[in-house]
Amino acid sequence: MNLEKLTIQEEDAMLSIWQLEGGFVKEILDNLQGEPVPYTTLASTIKNLERKGYVKAVKYANAKRYEPIISQKEYKGKFMNSFVGDYFKNSYKEMVSFFVNEEKLSQEELNEILTMINNKKAE
Numbered sequence: 565m566n567l568e569k570l571t572i573q574e575e576d577a578m579l580s581i582w583q584l585e586g587g588f589v590k591e592i593l594d595n596l597q598g599e600p601v602p603y604t605t606l607a608s609t610i611k612n613l614e615r616k617g618y619v620k621a622v623k624y625a626n627a628k629r630y631e632p633i634i635s636q637k638e639y640k641g642k643f644m645n646s647f648v649g650d651y652f653k654n655s656y657k658e659m660v661s662f663f664v665n666e667e668k669l670s671q672e673e674l675n676e677i678l679t680m681i682n683n684k685k686a687e
Contacts (some may be wrong), residue, residue, distance in 0.1 A: 567634065567642060568616045573601070578618060578632070578639070586622075586631035649684045 570578065580595040581587065587595070589607050596606070610630055613619045618639075621628040652658040658675075663669045669677075 573609050574613055577606060577613060581619060581632050582636040586629055588627055658686050661684060
């Protein structure tokens with residue numbers, strides 16, 4: 565799956581679409597977090613998402629409802645893989661080490677991560 569990277573505005577719109585599990589532009593607009601966005605700007609952003617293959621338009625009478633094609637989990641997975649590849653030479657260990665050195669991860673958080681790993685291995 566070769567998806568184009570999303571802009572910040574496109575990501576914001578997708579977050580709203582994922583939360584709603586699809587919606588009309590007005591619903592997506594009302595659900596957006598952060599700074600208010602003009603309706604026409606959002607409509608244009610959603611058209612870009614459709615062109616990029618993230619959403620599909622389903623026609624209802626004379627309106628279009630936009631539904632996600634890509635799940636949030638799929639997007640996160642793809643984004644994280646390219647992020648780790650681009651910035652940490654495909655090493656998740658290097659990424660964790662970076663966050664520890666930058667003091668973004670505490671000992672307690674690292675212990676939680678180890679617990680999650682150990683629980684996953686036990687499944």
